Amino acid sequence: MRQQLPSGTDSAAENEDRPAPALFLDNVVFRWPERRQSTLDIPAFVARAGEHIFIAGPSGSGKSTLLGLIAGILSPQSGLVSVNGVCLGKLSGAERDVFRGDHIGFIFQQFNLIPYLSILENVMIPCRFSPLRRRQASRQAGSPVQAARILLERLDMSSTLWSQRVNQLSVGQQQRVAAARALIGSPPILIADEPPSSLDADRRKAFLRLLHRECRETGATLLFVSHDQSLAEDFTSTVYLPEINRADKEPEQ
Amino acid sequence: MSRFFHLLFLAGKSAWNRRATLALVVFSIAVSTTLLLGIERLRTQIRENFVQAVSGTDLVIGARGGNIQLILYAVFHLGGATNNMGWNSAQEIAKRAEVAWAIPISLGDSHNGYPVVATTEDFFEYYRFQGGRPIELAQGKAFEAIFDVVAGAEAARNLGYAPGQKLVLSHGGSSAHLAKHTDKPFTITGVLAPTGTPVDRSFYISLAAMEAIHLNWQGGAPIPGLKIRPEQVTKFNLQPKSITALLVGLKRRSQVFALQREINEWKAEPLTGVMPGVAMDQIWQMLNVGERALLFVSALVTVSGLAGLASAILAGLGERRRELAILRSAGARPMDILILLACEGVLLISAGMLCGLALLVALLVFLAPVLADSYGVFLRLSPPKAGEWLLLGSICLAGFLTSLIPALRAYRMSLSNGLTVSV
Ligand SMILES: Nc1ncnc2c1ncn2[C@@H]1O[C@H](COP(=O)(O)OP(=O)(O)O)[C@@H](O)[C@H]1O
Numbered sequence A: 001m002r003q004q005l006p007s008g009t010d011s012a013a014e015n016e017d018r019p020a021p022a023l024f025l026d027n028v029v030f031r032w033p034e035r036r037q038s039t040l041d042i043p044a045f046v047a048r049a050g051e052h053i054f055i056a057g058p059s060g061s062g063k064s065t066l067l068g069l070i071a072g073i074l075s076p077q078s079g080l081v082s083v084n085g086v087c088l089g090k091l092s093g094a095e096r097d098v099f100r101g102d103h104i105g106f107i108f109q110q111f112n113l114i115p116y117l118s119i120l121e122n123v124m125i126p127c128r129f130s131p132l133r134r135r136q137a138s139r140q141a142g143s144p145v146q147a148a149r150i151l152l153e154r155l156d157m158s159s160t161l162w163s164q165r166v167n168q169l170s171v172g173q174q175q176r177v178a179a180a181r182a183l184i185g186s187p188p189i190l191i192a193d194e195p196p197s198s199l200d201a202d203r204r205k206a207f208l209r210l211l212h213r214e215c216r217e218t219g220a221t222l223l224f225v226s227h228d229q230s231l232a233e234d235f236t237s238t239v240y241l242p243e244i245n246r247a248d249k250e251p252e253q
Numbered sequence B: 001m002s003r004f005f006h007l008l009f010l011a012g013k014s015a016w017n018r019r020a021t022l023a024l025v026v027f028s029i030a031v032s033t034t035l036l037l038g039i040e041r042l043r044t045q046i047r048e049n050f051v052q053a054v055s056g057t058d059l060v061i062g063a064r065g066g067n068i069q070l071i072l073y074a075v076f077h078l079g080g081a082t083n084n085m086g087w088n089s090a091q092e093i094a095k096r097a098e099v100a101w102a103i104p105i106s107l108g109d110s111h112n113g114y115p116v117v118a119t120t121e122d123f124f125e126y127y128r129f130q131g132g133r134p135i136e137l138a139q140g141k142a143f144e145a146i147f148d149v150v151a152g153a154e155a156a157r158n159l160g161y162a163p164g165q166k167l168v169l170s171h172g173g174s175s176a177h178l179a180k181h182t183d184k185p186f187t188i189t190g191v192l193a194p195t196g197t198p199v200d201r202s203f204y205i206s207l208a209a210m211e212a213i214h215l216n217w218q219g220g221a222p223i224p225g226l227k228i229r230p231e232q233v234t235k236f237n238l239q240p241k242s243i244t245a246l247l248v249g250l251k252r253r254s255q256v257f258a259l260q261r262e263i264n265e266w267k268a269e270p271l272t273g274v275m276p277g278v279a280m281d282q283i284w285q286m287l288n289v290g291e292r293a294l295l296f297v298s299a300l301v302t303v304s305g306l307a308g309l310a311s312a313i314l315a316g317l318g319e320r321r322r323e324l325a326i327l328r329s330a331g332a333r334p335m336d337i338l339i340l341l342a343c344e345g346v347l348l349i350s351a352g353m354l355c356g357l358a359l360l361v362a363l364l365v366f367l368a369p370v371l372a373d374s375y376g377v378f379l380r381l382s383p384p385k386a387g388e389w390l391l392l393g394s395i396c397l398a399g400f401l402t403s404l405i406p407a408l409r410a411y412r413m414s415l416s417n418g419l420t421v422s423v
C-alpha cells in the first residue's frame, strides 16, 4: 500500500507534461462499516485539472460513496486518495474538513438548500466555513454577498426571486442556487451528485450547460455523477464506475 | 470566533424555523424556572420576614397553649386567637430585674382587614426589628390622647391615610361586615416608616383605648341600650385586666433560659414563654416537609422539561440529516455540528429561562399583595440572590448537558454517514 503521491514515473500518473492531477486514486478499497463486502476497490483513477468527467453507473454501484471518499468525508480502508495534489490520508479529520471547505464545491442530488436560510445565506455557506473561499469571493466581487449575487444572476436566478423562501422555489431553481453555493469562492473541484430526476430532460441539459460554462470560466475540475448516460455528451471523458471498480467482481474472502 | 457566531446564528434560525414544535419545550422550561425560583424566593422571603420581625425580642410570653400559635398570633397576627394572660402577671414580669423592656400586646380588633394592636408607648421606644432597628415615625407622632391611632406604613399607603384622618375600628378579625365601633371614632396621629414586618400592616392604639371601646361590650357584642359617649370613657377605669402577649427584651440574653423556666412554672396562672428563635426553628421544620415536596415536584417538572428538550431536538435530527450533510459538504467539521446542536439546546434553555423569569416577575407583582394580605408574607422584587443564581446556573448546566445528548448523536451521525444521505 502506497502512502505517498507517486512521482511522475509512476504508472498511474500517465503524462508528465500535464499539471498535477486534480484527482488521483490508487488502490483504494472502501467498505462500509456494517458491510462484509467492499463497496469500492479502485486500482487507479485519475482526473486532470480542468477536466469535466462524467461518472456513470447504476444505482447502488458506489458513485456517491466514491464522491464521499474524494470529499474526504469517508476514509478508505486502504489505498490513497489525492485531491489537488494533497494526499487526504495524511490529513487529520479536521484538516480534511478544512480542505473540503477550501477546495471542493458540492452539489447534492436533491434537497440542496437549508430551509430556514435565505437564498443568499444558502449561497454563502461555504464562505462561513472556509476563510479561503471567503477571501476569494471578496477578491472577485468585493464581498461574499456580492459574489453570491453575481453568481445567482449568472445562473439565471433574477434578483426578484431572492426574497423568496427556498422551499417556494422550483426544483430547477433550487438546483441553480445549489450550484451558486458550490461555485462561490471558486473552488478548484466541483462535485455534482445526480441532478434531480424530477427535472425534465431539457432542464437537466440546461443545468448541465450552466455548470460546464461556470467550470470553464474558473478552470475547475468537474466530477458529475449520474446513472443517466444521455447526459454524458459535453464531458471531456466518461468513466463507467463498475469498469474501474473491482469490488463487485471479487468474491468475499 | 466568527465561526462560532455563525453556528449560533444557524442554531437560532433553525430553532425559529421550528418554533411551533419547540414552543412547548420552551414553555415547560419556563414553567420549571418559575416554579424553582418562585419556591426559592418564597422560602427565603418567608424566613427573612419572620426573622426580621422577631429578631429583637428575647421572649414572647402568653397564656399556656401552642408555642407556635402564640408566636404566629402575637407577632404575625396569623392564625387563631390564643387565650389571654393576666395584666398582673404581665406587670410582675415587666418589673423583674433581668427584664430590660416589656411590650404588652392586645389583639382582637381590626380596621379594613388590618389588625389593630393595642400596646403602650414602650412599643415605639423598645421594639426592635431587622437586628436592632427601632420603630420610626414617618409622619406625625405616637398616640397620646385616648382615641389616637398610629398606622403602619403599608396600611396607611393602601388606604390613603395621613395624620388627621378619622377612622372606625371593627370588632374582631379580618372579614368585612363585622360589628363596628362606630360610636368611638379614632384619629390618626402618626404613620410609621416601613419596616418590612407585620408592623407595616397594623394599626396601633393604646391599651386604654382598647379598654375604652369595649366598655359597653360583652361577649363580642355591644350591650343593648348601654351607650357610653367618647368623652365619658375617662371616667372609667381603663386599666386592662388581660392582654394577649408580652414581648420581652432582656438585659443579658444569657438569662433567657432561667426566665423561661420561671415563666413556665408561673404560680398565678399557666403561662408559657417562647424563644422566637426556637419557635422559628419548629416552624421551619414544619415548612421543610412542604418545601421539600414542592422542590421535588418542581425538580420533576424541570427534568421532564429537559427530557422534552432533548427529545424534541432528537426527533428533529432525522429530518435534518440533509441540512447537516450540506453543512458538512461546505467544510463544517463534526465538531461544528456538535456545537450547532448544543447551541440550539442552550438557546432554547435560555429562552425558556427568560420567559420563566418574566413569568415570575409577573407573578410576584400580581401575587405580592395577595400574599401580604392573607399571610403577612412580604415578597419583594429584587435581583436574584445567591440561591437563585445557583438554581439558574443549575438549570443552565443541566440544559447544556441535556443538549449534548442530541449534539453527540448528530456528531456521530455526521462522522459515520458521509454525505450519502438517502432522502
Ligand atoms: N451510510 C451508509 N451505510 C452503509 N452502507 C451504505 C451507506 N451509504 C451507501 N451504502 C451502500 O453502499 C453501496 C453504494 O451506495 P451509493 O454509493 O449510494 O451508490 P450510488 O450513489 O451509485 O447509488 C450501496 O450498496 C449502499 O447500500
Ligand SMILES: [Mg+2]
Binding pocket: A060, A063, A064, A065, A193, A194
Ligand atoms: Mg448516489
